[in-house]
Amino acid sequence: MKLFREIKKCFENQENLFYLFLAILIVPNIVLCFTEPMPAVAKVCNVLLPFSVYYAIMSWSKNCGRTFWILFPFLFFGAFQIVLLYLFGQSIIAVDMFLNLVTTNSSEALELLDNLIPAIIMVVLLYIPALVLATVSVVKKRKLPETFIRRERKRVRIALAAGILSLGAAYLLDFRYELKSDLYPANVCYNIALAFQRTAQTQNYASTSKDFTFQAKAVRPKEHKEVYVMVIGETSRAANWAIYGYDRETNPGLSEVEGLTAFRHVLTESNTTHKSVPMLMSPVSAHDFNSIYRQKGIITAFKEAGYRTAFFSNQRYNHSFIDFFGKEADTYDFIKEDTRDSGYNPSDDELLKSVAGELAKGATKQFIVLHTYGSHFNYRERYPSEDAFFLPDFPVDAEVKYKDNLINAYDNSIRYTDGFLTRLIRMLQEQGADAAMLYTSDHGEDIFDDDRHLFLHASPVPSYYQIHVPFLIWMSDSYRRNYPALMQNAENNRQKNISSSASFFHTMLELGGVETPYRNDSLSVTSILFTEKPRVYLNDHNEARPLDDIGMREEDFEMLQNKGISYR
Structure with a gap:
């Protein structure tokens, strides 16, 4: 007392x-x-x-x-x-x-x-x-x-x-x-x-962008059936993809697919979804990000060129540019918003049902954008329990002592993405049309990879694991026959240093045969004109900064060098 x-x-x-x-x-x-x-x-x-x-x-x-x-x-x-x-x-x-x-x-x-x-x-x-x-x-x-x-x-x-x-x-x-x-x-x-x-x-976006037009047009014959799918992944880092040299079988499906080109040295210019995805879906990049308030997205470009468009997302509304760009489509659905159940957690395969429904409409020209939930934490909830290949995948608490379990669960989510993309490619191949799929992830993830014990993404200073992302192009048999130069250019560029944020939009336009003053073929990885550019990162104040000027540590530059990736 x-x-x-x-x-x-x-x-x-x-x-x-x-x-x-x-x-x-x-x-x-x-x-x-x-x-x-x-x-x-x-x-x-x-x-x-x-x-x-x-x-x-x-x-x-x-x-x-x-x-x-x-x-x-x-x-x-x-x-x-x-x-x-x-x-x-x-x-x-x-x-x-x-x-x-x-x-x-x-x-x-x-x-x-x-x-x-x-x-x-x-x-x-x-x-x-x-x-x-x-x-x-x-x-x-x-x-x-x-x-x-x-x-x-x-x-x-x-x-x-x-x-x-x-x-x-x-x-x-x-x-x-x-x-x-x-x-x-x-x-x-x-x-x-x-x-x-x-x-x-952002709230004024509707008024500041209402008069924007891509002045887009299609350059291929109207009677040719064409189907293009742009897939935006979530939190998937290239370091854990077997097709990039990872020593676990995370890509059993894609490794057997014909017509697939995997680009090895691709970095994103942002480690946050609300910045990275809009850059993938529009002409803006780190160099001119603030122009996003005046521009529309790639769906509008394809609509102007005469395509029937669709946007399907396995994420909820975020009241920002992902929603704005997605809702430009003729058909759009944020499947998690289809129920009031806040615990509703559909797998990405649910998106394939939406794709099947859209393909069944039989339009001659179709463009579909998918926004998956990929490998977002909690990893264990991104795939069905029967698809768990690497075990144990429990518990997945964010602690260093559970690192092996976290990696197992994360790798299972990558393997599930592999199956998802493989099934999507099979659906497109069955259309018997000129078809192509373009895939990348918005950013990667830290999983206690080194002595810094970093975890998750969207940190103010990114790490190597957050910015090195997969980048894939698949072309159907018919597409490769009709446009062999695009396939050859892709193969020639696959070892080059690429920014997903800068190249995704322009590559998709070239794949779809859509011309617009906003298309820049020096940024398209399927173009003979593709040119490597200095690496930059979109910092917190929306400035494009060199990678060695954003606070990244020695461990990150060592990993970039080990992967053969230029950071300048």
Whole structure:
């Protein structure tokens, strides 16, 4: 009881709470010093300047509990930041993190929630007791002594001067230093403003793109029956595909398919679905991503060229460009939205039923886009239990100790994708038409692959495993006979360095014989004009940056080199 009374007395002391609250506010800044690859002078500034500002705000009022609550948005950012660091190991809260909150469906979020429990517990223990103490201070109208306030305000002046000097030193000694990018929480506030701006632009998309036209036309004979399918995979990394040299049998079907070309050195320009998929479905790339608000997608190009179009997705609405582009089609269906059951989790093979129904309509010119759920975590739920080939595939909790089980489950999902694509190709071959299929994945995935113990995707700084993706083209017997040059060009280009984000759209147009001023054959992998371009990545501020300028680590460049992939 005596110990309890001492503790109670300690926390009732407003001076003690003042320093406690100040320490809690600066925790994320201190943690970032250990996680971010910044020069020492930048780390000093990242602690000293925010600390001095918090110090000044805390000394502004005699009731430190009320001031602490006023600073609640920064406590929220701190909690979010700690969870982010637990999940990805580095970087501040990105614009894409905020956008993911509104574009990720609830079922995906719930799949990850169990794996964030340690971070959530950490955040609760750090912030909730402090907020309770602050509430008690406010309710009981406790105040700091006047002498304490005067003394602390004098110290604040010194702290602010030191903070401003540290900022000047950071700019002077580190030419790459930017307050909006490197100083927490100023960078988070800037990213929030960008997130609101992009959300507003997205909501206005219908009006900003309404007059857009591809001026597209078909150049092949109208009487020739043609069927083209563009398949966008999910979270599938090339490192686990047997046709790219993986030592497990993850591609028993595709390895036997004739007319298939697998491109080996393909990187995506984004590790987030809400950016990567729109780039695959439109002319935009990392170099001009912000033009997406004025343009439409590839489905509209094929519609203008006289094709009957369809879009089938095994993902839920995300209220962004994937939805907008998909709904341009004559027929569209987000199959998970066909029921109110939030737990409905159909396999990708359900999409084949939609494809069969569309093919049965017998249109002479057909273009179909499929958006699969592929290998998205939780991997074990991406394939039927009877299709589990690599065992054990339980449990699949996001912990290093379950890495082997996670890999087994992930490889099973890749093997299931292999079967899905093989069955789709068989359906197309049976049409007896000029047919082609183009496949890639939006991004890859980390699965505790090295000593960094990274997991999942969409991290602010990508890894090799998140950006090296499969890229396949299949052409039917009839198509190869009629357009042998396209097959030959594809074979000639399959070892070249390719950006899926930049090449997917243009390759699909060439495969379908659709001409438009927006088509660039130097980006089409089936063109003799294809030209390798410098590697870039779409960063959080929608800037195209070289791969060696986005924070990737030595381990990632070693893997790229091992795979024969140029990163410049």
